[in-house]
Amino acid sequence: MCSSAWAFRPGSITGTSNVADQNEHGREGKRPAPAPAPTRIRRPTGGRRPMTPLAKGDPWSLGGPPPGGPAVVALGGGHGLAMALIGVPVAAVVRVADDGGSSGRLRKAHDVPAPGDLRKCLVALAASDTVWREAFEHRFRGGDLDGHALGNLIIVGLTQVFGDFGRALEEAGRLLECAGRVLPATTDPVVLTADAGEGPGADPVEGQVAVSNSMDRIRRVHIVPEDAKAHPEVVSAIEMADQVILAPGSLFTSLAPVLCVPAIREALAVTRGRIVHVCNLQPQVPETLGLDATDHLRAVIDHGARVDTFLYHLGGELALDEIAVRALGVEPVAADVAGPNGHVHDPAALAKALEGLL
Amino acid sequence: MCSSAWAFRPGSITGTSNVADQNEHGREGKRPAPAPAPTRIRRPTGGRRPMTPLAKGDPWSLGGPPPGGPAVVALGGGHGLAMALIGVPVAAVVRVADDGGSSGRLRKAHDVPAPGDLRKCLVALAASDTVWREAFEHRFRGGDLDGHALGNLIIVGLTQVFGDFGRALEEAGRLLECAGRVLPATTDPVVLTADAGEGPGADPVEGQVAVSNSMDRIRRVHIVPEDAKAHPEVVSAIEMADQVILAPGSLFTSLAPVLCVPAIREALAVTRGRIVHVCNLQPQVPETLGLDATDHLRAVIDHGARVDTFLYHLGGELALDEIAVRALGVEPVAADVAGPNGHVHDPAALAKALEGLL
Numbered sequence: 213m214c215s216s217a218w219a220f221r222p223g224s225i226t227g228t229s230n231v232a233d234q235n236e237h238g239r240e241g242k243r244p245a246p247a248p249a250p251t252r253i254r255r256p257t258g259g260r261r262p263m264t265p266l267a268k269g270d271p272w273s274l275g276g277p278p279p280g281g282p283a284v285v286a287l288g289g290g291h292g293l294a295m296a297l298i299g300v301p302v303a304a305v306v307r308v309a310d311d312g313g314s315s316g317r318l319r320k321a322h323d324v325p326a327p328g329d330l331r332k333c334l335v336a337l338a339a340s341d342t343v344w345r346e347a348f349e350h351r352f353r354g355g356d357l358d359g360h361a362l363g364n365l366i367i368v369g370l371t372q373v374f375g376d377f378g379r380a381l382e383e384a385g386r387l388l389e390c391a392g393r394v395l396p397a398t399t400d401p402v403v404l405t406a407d408a409g410e411g412p413g414a415d416p417v418e419g420q421v422a423v424s425n426s427m428d429r430i431r432r433v434h435i436v437p438e439d440a441k442a443h444p445e446v447v448s449a450i451e452m453a454d455q456v457i458l459a460p461g462s463l464f465t466s467l468a469p470v471l472c473v474p475a476i477r478e479a480l481a482v483t484r485g486r487i488v489h490v491c492n493l494q495p496q497v498p499e500t501l502g503l504d505a506t507d508h509l510r511a512v513i514d515h516g517a518r519v520d521t522f523l524y525h526l527g528g529e530l531a532l533d534e535i536a537v538r539a540l541g542v543e544p545v546a547a548d549v550a551g552p553n554g555h556v557h558d559p560a561a562l563a564k565a566l567e568g569l570l
Numbered sequence: 571m572c573s574s575a576w577a578f579r580p581g582s583i584t585g586t587s588n589v590a591d592q593n594e595h596g597r598e599g600k601r602p603a604p605a606p607a608p609t610r611i612r613r614p615t616g617g618r619r620p621m622t623p624l625a626k627g628d629p630w631s632l633g634g635p636p637p638g639g640p641a642v643v644a645l646g647g648g649h650g651l652a653m654a655l656i657g658v659p660v661a662a663v664v665r666v667a668d669d670g671g672s673s674g675r676l677r678k679a680h681d682v683p684a685p686g687d688l689r690k691c692l693v694a695l696a697a698s699d700t701v702w703r704e705a706f707e708h709r710f711r712g713g714d715l716d717g718h719a720l721g722n723l724i725i726v727g728l729t730q731v732f733g734d735f736g737r738a739l740e741e742a743g744r745l746l747e748c749a750g751r752v753l754p755a756t757t758d759p760v761v762l763t764a765d766a767g768e769g770p771g772a773d774p775v776e777g778q779v780a781v782s783n784s785m786d787r788i789r790r791v792h793i794v795p796e797d798a799k800a801h802p803e804v805v806s807a808i809e810m811a812d813q814v815i816l817a818p819g820s821l822f823t824s825l826a827p828v829l830c831v832p833a834i835r836e837a838l839a840v841t842r843g844r845i846v847h848v849c850n851l852q853p854q855v856p857e858t859l860g861l862d863a864t865d866h867l868r869a870v871i872d873h874g875a876r877v878d879t880f881l882y883h884l885g886g887e888l889a890l891d892e893i894a895v896r897a898l899g900v901e902p903v904a905a906d907v908a909g910p911n912g913h914v915h916d917p918a919a920l921a922k923a924l925e926g927l928l
Contacts, residue, residue, distance in 0.1 A: 322715075354680065355676070360714070365715065369720035373705050383701055
């Protein structure tokens, strides 16, 4: 399943520079305490270059900030994308091919897109003072409901009521008073597969969980069907964006699946907005074991994305070859964006660095 | 589990008179299409007698109508209570000892009060234009969630988040834009038992489902523990009410359990409001098989409730002995309140009849 989320964030973001690289382990694991989100989301009115005026009915109109500020879209999925949204003045995007955990069970039993990633992004964009933030993340223990997140059940229930996944996310976003919208990258049911191992004759690995756990080096991922349609509002959001963030997180199971949707790649090719790939901080074992920072960027470009800027954390665990990055036509930018433990980004620092690139 | 719901309703209720009697079968069965609810709930400013002014911080203040209108409380449970709330300018109450279906499973697995009845009342009091009405009543089919109503899952999830069932209902009521509040009659975990059969030595029947299905004639029900505490706001709502409705529905498994809570009986004894028992339209098999309308009233009084007025449907299936009713100190009032099929009340007609008794 491919999904994308976009949203807006306020942010006092004044810019900073160093490097950014990051890895988000433990997709359902304990999440570090988020930075306090601003209580009421207002798009900043400043910016380093002229902002694209947003038409009425633009993709950010629902719950978004007033026109005049930057239009930001983030693409990716999982914990990494949700983290990138916290405290960022942005729109964002998420992974899509989830077949594990509560989401996977719901997807199989109810024939709906996996809701987990979208739930996390909704929560990341939620107003800080709503009780529904905590309620959406609440996991039941015991009985029939064991392991299910309440937010997943609400999203699936609304999808069945409306017969429309997008509308369900819109309504959930309204409940959470989200600063922006969260949309699936594609509304088609898709399965993630990967070319892995060294030989060209190897069988592809199938399913997000299997890809994520593959001990063979992953070369490329695909979605089946390959021509899955993009959600139309995702396409227009990318086209109209001032900045498109390729979020940190699982490289092959969160970000790359979004890039597999043809219309999303095409929108990235033509957008006037600056496309910033935020690199992970460390390898994700086993998914990206052995890849350095430059390899992460190469993988994104190999999946068809245009990248303008590569934001990395200077002194991080992943080596970076600046000359190779420039040779790929990409500007490397260092920013001090790692949190105190060095494992995950500091949301406020990341937001500042990204605002500095507007 | 004993629970009570109260709420307010607008209503252009101008009064009508005939008789009311009713029975609500199929507690999880298909519900007849509700009468269109008024879009915005405003308490009527008129009334046949001076209204009790409501203090700030009164039990109706959350989502209730503005001060000056009648304060109405309804006691009972299940489908019958929810029906009585539709289109009524009121507050209402619900059954409490639910141990069957989705509610029973949730109660056992998660050690929370059974949410089903409270959910139905919340929905009955909800704004007509909210998507959450339908979402709360949505039942999942298949998988782990089979048979669960989304609203039940939301109530249980919020209860776990807050550690407080009452606060969970308050938040759910806010989401549904309810015209009034829904509260559990008691916050203590209680079990329903019944004295049934002819001999005094017979073992009591235990559990709401068992009581409801008992083939022996039920003489009296009890809650264990007998001294379960009433929700304090239920007590103050009854004491301050202009009208208290003893709702139609399951006599021994919905209404009587609420009356078993000592502080609720005491509040009924002292309230200045008129206590109206709305009689069922037909027997509920097997729970009330063989009881006529007068027997229904006697059962309510035997459970310790003061009753001022007995609202019944003239020409209904249950015979009524007016002289016997008066001998019990109760005023019989006939109203034409049955729906077209004669099995359930017409919500609008019932609302009118009840307003006529203010």
